[in-house]
Amino acid sequence: MKKEQCPLCYSEMESIDCTPCHDCGHFENEVKKFNVIGGKFNVYDLYDGLTLQLCDLCKIDFGSYKSDFLGFKDSTTIGFENMNFITEIDKPKMEKDKFCPECKMRMKFLTFISSLREKINE
């Protein structure tokens, strides 16, 4: 099977188990917590139709991602007040994803960031 590459840094990705949160789902303590008490995850439209699936904490924290990381040329950030709720995940469960050991982020998140940068550049 072909190895997948990180859309941001082109490192080889590793296969991992994640919670349904596209931002923190790869963290070991989040996985442990999810397996014990579960969690709530919602899908949001963050920017012009680009969606991300987040837990409540990551939704609140998203505003701390820096403008240049997100791809904005000005000081724009995406706070929870800028997100449009789309849907709640019904019966959330663990899922497989790829993980970039360089960026320390999962594929779902990296793909979102890469699409966001592209959209901003349009």
Ligand SMILES: [Zn+2]
């Ligand atoms: Zn999260």
Ligand SMILES: [Zn+2]
């Ligand atoms: Zn990477």
